[in-house]
Amino acid sequence: IQKDILQNQSHKRFNILTGEWILVSPHRTKRPWQGQQEKQAGDKRPSYDESCYLCPGNERASGDSNPQYTDTYAFTNDFAALQSKSDPFIINDGLLRAESELGTCRVICFSPDHSKSLAHMDTSGIENVVNLWQEEFRQLGSREDIRYVQIFENKGAVMGCSNPHPHGQIWAQSSIPNEVIKKDKRQKDYYENNQKSLLSDYIHQELSNKERLVYENGHFVVLIPFWAVWPFETMIIPKRQQAHIGQLSAEEKTGFADAIRFITATYDKLFDCSFPYSSGIHQAPTDGKDYDHWHWHMSFYPPLLRSATVKKFMVGYEMFAMPQRDITAESAAQRLRELA
């Protein structure tokens, strides 16, 4: 009976990691769409593009040239949003409060091959990316001025990505960002009350029910969280509790790469296109405090709703009130499972 209600009536669901609610309107998919259509990503790309500033050997805006890299390559963004050279400052002027935010922005090339995306790479190629993330996380995280390391990817023009060469980014900064603070608080409370991580218990519940499960291997679970906001939002969660990706064992690294390969390739099949998304890893801050309560995870936020050209807009109501979705997590998970 409960399952039925959730597939038919407007309701809200609780995000156990952030403490926020989202509105679900399962009946709303019947609405016709006469609004904006996204452009589809163009034809096949060449393996090397001489005008691409991420391809091996090419020159960048800074005047530096990329090396002839053969698997992955990382460098500091030539237009970094975070700077590390300035002095720290704090401004408190009546009701105006500002503080310096120091840090750095790194660009992470996933492959020398301009034509690829994670969805086309094999597990060992993706393992190279995981290795690079680990290395960057360790190096950046050990810096005195860095308290949080945000690993993410914007894929597709519709997600603000301006270069189709397969790449992600890392922004590392001196304070702990909003979204991480929310997840830190709730994981901490749960751990103190239950001596287990919140996500350990959550994946236990999802694995016994399987309604929202999309994929599983020996070390990782891929699922649509009960509180998903984006139409086909997924999470990759390690089965063993770990605070950050620095703690991955060699075997777990392969499992993580396999999970990424699975979900990105499945996404591409959904609407038969190079599926756009923003993905990111949420993990423990690197300020040296105790984060035993953290259970790191990777999330994918893909905007497409109905087809390769019709996305979900998070606009007026969503900006001013709360996120809203039109299909349920359960029906989205079923569609992804059927494609696999």
Next chain:
Amino acid sequence: IQKDILQNQSHKRFNILTGEWILVSPHRTKRPWQGQQEKQAGDKRPSYDESCYLCPGNERASGDSNPQYTDTYAFTNDFAALQSKSDPFIINDGLLRAESELGTCRVICFSPDHSKSLAHMDTSGIENVVNLWQEEFRQLGSREDIRYVQIFENKGAVMGCSNPHPHGQIWAQSSIPNEVIKKDKRQKDYYENNQKSLLSDYIHQELSNKERLVYENGHFVVLIPFWAVWPFETMIIPKRQQAHIGQLSAEEKTGFADAIRFITATYDKLFDCSFPYSSGIHQAPTDGKDYDHWHWHMSFYPPLLRSATVKKFMVGYEMFAMPQRDITAESAAQRLRELA
């Protein structure tokens, strides 16, 4: 010296209404843009479009016909995200929490003229819209099952608007949404500690400094808040503290309409286009509790950054960490002032 720092170095600013920080990277506008270009809104529209389901006299998806309305018109959305017919329920199943969300979605036509937008209407035409908002707020807010009334507009295809006929929406629901809860808490704390509303003191400070002021009339202030997220985000704030729009005097209504006219017309001049945005009014909940601490306000969140076709993307970093902006509130305010 402080002013200089804020125009040149990466820093974070504090939103006094939500308690959240945003990252400001003033140096980042130099970045070249090779990414997605938005389509520009088409040529002039006719005053009446026979295929538009919002024009007077036309038939809608439900089979109902619009009356021959002459100034404004409101009806219940034929594909409402919130339903009011079902029974309330609560689900608590291990770590899964869901609750019914009852309510209604209204469509608010601003004018019978298909070719117009708020930017083209005169003050008395906009006053009719304000009157309708008041009436809807009173009616919906007095319902037992409605605790919050969200008035908003999505303008432009890039903001998910599927019909260019000038219109906004109202979603009224049985619980108080996330964004409103945040603003309620901080306004309440401030009011208890200072016996004045947070925004009274804030506009007092902004009016003495004027760096972020965009426009002012006898009853309203239009400014770019110190903590603005969107490139040309603005707030319209009544000078007299009031918890909700039901408390507007006749004179204040004219002042509010004048402020809306001013900012929407100025936006259109900025990039010489019909300027897209989502706007919304945040005001006191309607659950009958004491909200004397509230100071209602209207915000505009416009996505365009550099031109009519290049917008700011709130994607990877912004979704996973915190909002980030490339131009400062001060330089954006100056540009808007210069256009006026």
